[in-house]
Each structure stands twice: as structure tokens, then as C-alpha cells.
């Protein structure tokens with residue numbers, strides 16, 4: 001059956017309009033170019049500009065790095081980057097450890113050498129929980145970079161297993177939770193090595209860099225005094 005003549009005319013016109021629209025799509029000129037009034041994108045910044053700029057930045061960075069390296073060489077210093085293998089002398093033995101420049105001595109001791117006596121109680125050395133000895137002097141292992149300890153002799157609380165100080169802590173019941181105890185044991189040993197005949201007052205002053213949240217100070221001081229009395233120092 002044939003459609004009415006009027007309907008056939010409408011279909012024919014609609015088809016022509018659709019074909020015309022399809023033929024002119026997409027617009028030949030990008031919208032961005034129309035807005036800028038030229039052939040470049042609206043932002044005025046082409047991919048070529050970007051690549052040219054990136055190359056300049058890379059070149060400037062390389063020149064800066066070369067200049068920095070030359071300045072460091074002239075100053076006799078070296079900046080470490082990335083993971084490096086270093087040797088740490090801990091408790092009388094050399095250990096090879098892999099560290100990054102940001103790795104602290106405490107992290108190297110605990111995670112690579114499995115020496116977990118020193119404790120990560122604070123981030124600023126205020127608790128004394130990470131006290132170890134470096135060439136016989138007390139330091140906070142969380143405040144020292146592992147790379148700074150190359151060539152030093154590090155001593156942790158684990159090396160004091162047979163020492164009179166931890167025994168005195170046990171005898172005097174000088175711990176509650178025990179979290180601060182390793183730091184205190186090392187601090188007491190370091191102080192009494194320096195002052196074997198220290199008085200109680202001097203011991204109190206000498207240990208003021210270590211904190212005990214449980215408040216066991218009286219027994220800790222008592223333990224240190226017992227070590228002095230027993231003459232088991234140095």
C-alpha cells in the first residue's frame with residue numbers, strides 16, 4: 001500500500017535534512033581554534049611548546065646536578081642516594097646492612113639485625129628509649145642515621161647480658177612494664193663507666209635524659225647505687 005503523497009514528501013525532506021547534517025559533522029574547524037581566531041588551540045600552548053619546555057627543564061636540572069656534584073667533590077663531601085650496603089660494627093661484630101640515606105640506626109638495628117632491645121618510644125630522642133653506645137658514649141639510635149655510624153663501634157643493650165647493671169635492675173625490681181628498661185640499662189652503664197663512684201645525686205642527674213612512664217625511678221636509682229656499692233663498674 002502506497003503512503004499518502006503528503007507523507008511521502010515529509011519523509012523525503014527529513015531524509016535530506018539528516019543527510020545534510022551528517023555530511024557537515026564534525027565541524028571542520030575545531031572549536032578551540034575558532035575561539036582563538038587561528039589554527040592554534042585556545043590555550044595558546046601546543047604539544048611542541050610543552051616538549052620544548054620539558055627539554056629545557058631537564059637540561060637545567062642536569063646542569064644543576066653536575067654543579068652540585070662538583071661542589072660536593074670540592075668540599076670533600078658526598079651525598080648518598082638510594083639503597084646502599086654499608087658495614088656496621090655492632091656488639092663487636094661487623095654486619096652488612098642495606099640502608100637508605102634516611103634509615104636510622106634504630107631501624108637498621110631492629111629490622112635488619114634483629115636487635116630489638118632499643119625501643120622506638122619517641123621520635124625526638126626525648127624518652128631515652130633508644131639509648132645505645134657509640135664508641136662508648138650514649139646516643140639515641142633513633143636520632144642517628146645508620147650511614148653516620150660507619151666506622152663507629154655500636155653497643156646495644158644485648159651486649160650487656162652478663163653485666164652487673166641488668167642484674168641490679170632485676171634484684172631491685174627496677175621495672176614495671178619494662179619498655180624503658182633497655183634504655184635505662186644502657187644509660188646507667190654509660191654513666192657509671194664515666195663515673196664509677198657516682199653518688200646517688202650524681203646518678204639522678206646523670207640519668208635525666210631517660211623517662212619512665214611507669215614512674216619506677218626510685219628503684220632504678222636504687223639499682224644503679226647498688227652497682228656502685230658492688231664495685232662492678234667499668
Ligand code: FES
Nearest residue numbers: 176180212213214
Ligand atoms: S617500667 Fe614502664 S616505662 Fe619504665
